[in-house]
Amino acid sequence: MDLEDVVLEAESDTQGLFDDLLSGEPIFENKEVLRPSYTPHELPHRTDQINQMATILVSALRGETPSNILIYGKTGTGKTASAKFVSQELESTSQKYDVPCEVEYINCEVTDTQYRVLAQLANKFIEKNERVIADRLDTYRELHSNALEDPNVLDRTEFSTAEAVASRIAELEADAEDMEEVPMTGWPTDRVYSTFFDAVDYHERVVVIMLDEIDKLVEKSGDDTLYNLSRMNSELTNSRISIMGISNDLKFTDFLDPRVKSSLGEEEIVFPPYDANQLRDILQHRADISFKPDALTDDVIPLCAAFAAQEHGDARRALDLLRTAGELAERSQAETVSEEHVRQAQDKIELDRVVEVVRTLPTQSKIVLFAVILLEKNGVHNINTGEVFNIYKRLCEEIDADVLTQRRVTDLISELDMLGIVNAVVVSKGRYGRTKEMGLSVPVEETEAVLLSDSRLGDIENAQPFVQARFDN
Numbered sequence: 173m174d175l176e177d178v179v180l181e182a183e184s185d186t187q188g189l190f191d192d193l194l195s196g197e198p199i200f201e202n203k204e205v206l207r208p209s210y211t212p213h214e215l216p217h218r219t220d221q222i223n224q225m226a227t228i229l230v231s232a233l234r235g236e237t238p239s240n241i242l243i244y245g246k247t248g249t250g251k252t253a254s255a256k257f258v259s260q261e262l263e264s265t266s267q268k269y270d271v272p273c274e275v276e277y278i279n280c281e282v283t284d285t286q287y288r289v290l291a292q293l294a295n296k297f298i299e300k301n302e303r304v305i306a307d308r309l310d311t312y313r314e315l316h317s318n319a320l321e322d323p324n325v326l327d328r329t330e331f332s333t334a335e336a337v338a339s340r341i342a343e344l345e346a347d348a349e350d351m352e353e354v355p356m357t358g359w360p361t362d363r364v365y366s367t368f369f370d371a372v373d374y375h376e377r378v379v380v381i382m383l384d385e386i387d388k389l390v391e392k393s394g395d396d397t398l399y400n401l402s403r404m405n406s407e408l409t410n411s412r413i414s415i416m417g418i419s420n421d422l423k424f425t426d427f428l429d430p431r432v433k434s435s436l437g438e439e440e441i442v443f444p445p446y447d448a449n450q451l452r453d454i455l456q457h458r459a460d461i462s463f464k465p466d467a468l469t470d471d472v473i474p475l476c477a478a479f480a481a482q483e484h485g486d487a488r489r490a491l492d493l494l495r496t497a498g499e500l501a502e503r504s505q506a507e508t509v510s511e512e513h514v515r516q517a518q519d520k521i522e523l524d525r526v527v528e529v530v531r532t533l534p535t536q537s538k539i540v541l542f543a544v545i546l547l548e549k550n551g552v553h554n555i556n557t558g559e560v561f562n563i564y565k566r567l568c569e570e571i572d573a574d575v576l577t578q579r580r581v582t583d584l585i586s587e588l589d590m591l592g593i594v595n596a597v598v599v600s601k602g603r604y605g606r607t608k609e610m611g612l613s614v615p616v617e618e619t620e621a622v623l624l625s626d627s628r629l630g631d632i633e634n635a636q637p638f639v640q641a642r643f644d645n
């Protein structure tokens with residue numbers, strides 16, 4: 173057999189590493205549709221909220237300033253998806269009728285200081301202005317060169333001479349020159365603000381600024397940004413702005429200056445949690461385009477909906493469950509997604525949450541939690557605060573950490589309790605007073621692994637002696 177035959181045979185007979193996986197894919201048609209980044213074109217059960225937004229924002233298409241809007245609702249109630257949907261519709265309608273109306277969307281969880289919000293807005297408007305200037309320059313340059321050959325082309329324009337056109341061109345070139353982008357740090361805030369102000373006011377338009385996760389901005393940097401934005405209209409000459417704030421936290425306006433609060437909350441729209449039936453509809457719509465026909469057994473969608481309804485009606489959780497269940501089915505090479513995959517998905521998502529919470533705990537809390545784990549692994553039940561404190565102290569000494577008082581450690585235990593990591597109850601010991609008894613609410617092995625991946629706790633090589641010492645105390 174010569175080499176060529178070998179190669180040919182290899183091509184025809186053997187399946188490549190990915191061939192099997194590709195051809196034997198009975199589950200997903202398009203997984204992207206189930207990811208959070210996908211913006212659905214249809215939003216069942218949000219028609220009321222979307223219509224309310226549209227009714228307010230339609231003023232922008234008439235050249236009037238829409239009222240400011242505040243949108244409230246828990247996570248996963250469709251606020252971002254609805255707002256983005258409305259903004260796309262608004263912009264496409266404004267293009268259709270050629271009215272100058274623009275929407276800017278900012279996620280304040282990412283862009284979380286006044287400087288960054290204003291800089292991002294300024295730069296977006298500068299970019300748009302530059303495009304407007306470039307278009308106008310094209311038009312005027314052509315007009316100018318035509319006018320040099322035949323002055324009659326100016327008859328039905330605002331210009332009487334070719335020189336007038338030339339001087340307008342020079343003006344526009346100077347404007348373009350002046351548009352200086354705001355650097356991501358370094359300027360004084362008032363300079364950033366005035367750059368933004370000039371950029372918005374460069375020509376006539378109505379601007380809707382959507383500030384998503386606005387509560388994060390206020391929490392991190394106070395309400396100065398909102399104060400400045402909400403009083404801009406009285407100073408703008410050519411343009412008008414309208415603010416749409418979106419908040420997960422229903423009480424965030426409590427922290428606002430009363431003037432900001434009343435200006436921002438001219439209109440309020442509430443996004444209530446979805447119930448299990450609504451979640452079913454939402455999932456069904458997505459499942460129809462994301463899964464192969466017949467890939468889901470009948471109970472999959474109702475079960476995902478029921479689990480997510482318990483999580484305060486969170487559609488994001490429902491979609492995560494459905495996608496994860498599909499991935500688990502795919503990985504186990506099942507033909508269909510079944511109820512069992514949904515239950516596994518629920519456990520996996522819950523574990524991922526725990527891992528993330530534990531990973532981001534402060535070191536002191538990690539040491540306290542590690543003490544609880546060591547006791548639990550040694551078969552101690554109804555662990556009390558004193559026992560935790562003794563082990564905690566020795567662990568601290570071992571890794572050279574500060575030793576907190578037993579009182580502070582008790583507080584840290586309460587925090588772990590609130591996070592759902594331990595389950596603590598106060599028990600009365602009669603005349604010996606009261607103590608807390610606790611157990612771990614999360615899987616031991618996984619939690620321990622996360623703790624030991626912390627560089628400081630990872631130094632504890634053999635923890636067994638500390639637990640033994642408990643019996644010597």
Ligand code: ADP
Nearest residue numbers: 208215216247248249250251252253454487488
């Ligand atoms: P919020 O901003 O309120 O936290 P999102 O708008 O991000 O919630 O929604 C979370 C996820 O659920 C997104 O993937 C979104 O596409 C989806 N979603 C929410 N509501 C609906 C709905 N009514 N129809 C279809 N998908 C929805």
Ligand code: MG
Nearest residue numbers: 251252253384
């Ligand atoms: Mg959102």
